[in-house]
Amino acid sequence: MDKIKGYVEHIVFRNDDNGYTVFHLNNDDGEVTCVGNFHFIEEGELLEMEGEYTTHKLYGLQFSVKTSQVCEPEDLVSIERYLGSGAIKGVGAALAGRIVKKFKEDTFRIIEEEPERLAEIKGISERKAREIAVQAEEKKDMRQAMLYLQKYGISATLAAKIYQHYGRNIYRVIEENPYRLADDVAGVGFKTADEIAAKVGIHTDSDYRIRSGIFYTLMQSIAEGHIYLLQDALLWRAGRLLEVEISHIENYLMDLAMERKIVVKEAEDGVRVYASHFYYMELQTAKMLHDLNVSQTVPEDLLLERLEKIEDHTGLCLDEMQKKAVTEAVKRGILVLTGGPGTGKTTTINAMIRFFESEGMTILLAAPTGRAAKRMTEATGYEASTIHRLLEVSGGPEGEGEGGFQRNEENPLDTDVLIIDEVSMVDLPLMNALLKAVLPGTRLILVGDQNQLPSVGPGSVLKDIIESGCFPVVMLTKIFRQAGESDIVVNAHKINRGEPVVLDNQSRDFFFLKRQEADVIISVILTLIQKKLPSYVEADTYDIQVLTPMRKGLLGVERLNKILQQYLNPPAPEKQEREWGEHLFREGDKVMQIKNNYQLEWEIRTRYGLTIDKGQGIFNGDMGVIREINPYQETITVEYDEHRQVTYPYSLADELELAYAITVHKAQGSEYPAVVIPLLKGPRQLYHRNLLYTAVTRAKKCVTLVGSEAVFQEMIQNNQDQKRNTSLAERIREFQ
C-alpha cells in the first residue's frame, strides 16, 4: 500500500449513487489521477489516502484509493485555495485571498469562533460574515452526518437526501426511530430502515417497526396495483415480513386507524384496509367525476341535423352508436367511449372534434404515453400531448407525484372539451390529478378499451368508472375492418370473447409458427425479423417488435435482448460499447427510454451539424438507436423518431434499456407495423387472455406468434387476470 497526500484539484467524474469518483490530486509530485469511493468530497480539500497505483488501459496511471481521510488545510496557499474553491457561497478567489492575508493560519478558527471579525475585511458586511460562518458550520455538520450515515451502509446520494431532510436531527431520528426515514425520505424503504434499526439495536417488536411494516405491506400491494388489502391478507403478509406474531400486529391496526393513518372498512369481501391517502384519493376522484357529470338539454333533432352536415362535409359516415357517442358527448359533462380495435373509436373522436370545432369550442387532446399521444395527433390532425405535459408536470424524471403538477384546482385547464385516449392505462393517482385540473362545465371524454391490460400504477380506473353504471358509456362493438382484411382485429375480438382462434396460417396478417423449444423459437424470431418480415410489411428490422410476457426466463426480455443484440448488432472494432452492471450498450443498439424525463433535451440537426429544431422531454416507451458512445465526454447519443437526438450523460444510462424485445406491459399504448410474440408455458397469473389480447392488438400489419399452440389456446381460456382490489366503483355509487 502507498500513502499520498494532496489537494483535490478537479473532480472529473462522480457517481452519486455509489460515490465512485475520479479526480485530480495535486501533491508534491505534481498531479495524480485518483479513483475510489468517496462519501463526500469537494474540490480544494486536503486528503490523506492509502491505496495503490494501477494502470488503466484507457486512462493510464491512476492511484486507486482504499482509505481516505480529510485533513484541515495546513499552509496558507491551501487554506486560501479551499476557501476560494466555491465550497462557501459568496467567497470567491479574491475574497479568500484577502481573508487569509489578514488572519493567516488562524483563518479557520476565526470563522468558527469569532466570525464577526470577518467584517474587518473590506467587502464583508456583518451579515455576510454571519453567512460565511453558518455555511462553514453547515459544511462541518454535513460532513459529520455523512460519516455517521456511512456507518449504516447508506449511499452518498441517500445520505445527502436524509441530511437535507433532517439536518442536525438526523442523530436523534436514527437512534430513536429510523423507520421515520421510510415515511419521510423518498428512496428509503422499509428494508433500508429496518437494516439501520437492526444496527442501532432497535428491538424487532418495537412499535415503530410494526407500524412501519404494516405501511410497507400496504405500499407493496399498491405497487402491485391494488388500492386496499383485505385485513387477513395484510396481517399475514406483514407477519411474514416482520417475523412477528399476527396477534401482536393486529393490535396496531386499531391505533393506526384512530390516528387516521389507515382506513378500515367492512365490505362484502371482508374487512378492507387502505392507506388513508389512497382511500381519500378514490373518494375524491368519485366526487370530482360526479361534479363533472352535468347534463345540458340540447334538442336531439337539432344535434343530429348538425352532425349530418358534418358527415356531409367530412365524408364520415357514422353508424348509430357512433352518432350516439357524439350526441352524448355534446349533451353530457362526462362520457366514456369504449370498444375493441377497429370498432371506430378514432373515427368517432374525429367526428366529435369536428362537431365541437364547428361550434367554436376549444378542444384539448391527451393520452397517457408519448407514443399514444403521437398516434392521436396523427389520427386526428390535432396536437395531442401526454397527460403529464398537459398538466404541466414540474418535477424531474418521474418527479410528478402529488402536487407535482402546475395544473390543478387552483390553475385549471382552460378548455371547453378535453378528450383523453387510452384511458385503460391511466392509474388512480393520475386520474385524480387530471380531474383536479378540470373545471365542472368542461366536457370530459374518456376513450379506451377496457379489455387491455390495466394501468401499470394502482387502480383500474376505466373499468371501475364503467362498472359503476353512473356515467354515460357508449360501447362500440361493431367491427368495421372487414374479415380477411384484418384477421388481427377479428382474432383479437375472438380472444377477448374467449373463443378459439383457428391457426391454419391461411391469413395474410396473423401467423402461428408451432415450435416447442426456447432456442428454436429464438432462431425463428431472428429469421423473421432479419429476413422475412421487413419486406413483408415494408418496414425496417428495428420497427419489427418482439413482445414477450416476462422479464426473466428463457424467453424473457433480458435473455432475448442479449441474444438479439448479438445477432442484430454484433460487436465490431468501429463500434464503441460500454457495460453498466448487467447491461451492455453498443453503438447501433435499439434502446428504449424507461422513465418519463421532461428535462432531457433533444435536437434535430442537419447533416452538417446545424441545429434546426430542439425541445425537451423523452417519455417512457420512446424507442431510439444509439448513435454514439463517447468515452471521453462520457455521453451516449440516442436518435429517436424524427431524427431527434438526445445526449445522455453516463449517469442517466439507467434510463435506457435494450429494446429488441420488450414486455407486453411496456408496449401498452404503442403500435408497431409487425409484432412477434414468443409463447411457451409460463405462470398462469401472467399468461392470461388480457395479456394476449394486448400483445396481438399492438400490431398494425402483421402478428406472428411462435411457440406452443396449447399455451396460446390456454391463454384465451384463462380470464383470471389478477383482480385488483379497488373500490372506485363503489365510491362513485355512494355519491349517487
Ligand SMILES: Nc1ncnc2c1ncn2[C@@H]1O[C@H](COP(=O)(O)OP(=O)(O)OP(=O)(O)O)[C@@H](O)[C@H]1O
Ligand atoms: N361508420 C363507419 N363506417 C365505415 N367504416 C368505418 C366507420 N367507422 C370506422 N370505420 C373504419 O373502420 C376502421 C377502424 O376505425 P377506427 O380506426 O376509428 O377504429 P378504432 O376503434 O380507433 O381502432 P383502433 O383502436 O384499432 O385504432 C377504419 O378503417 C375506419 O375508417
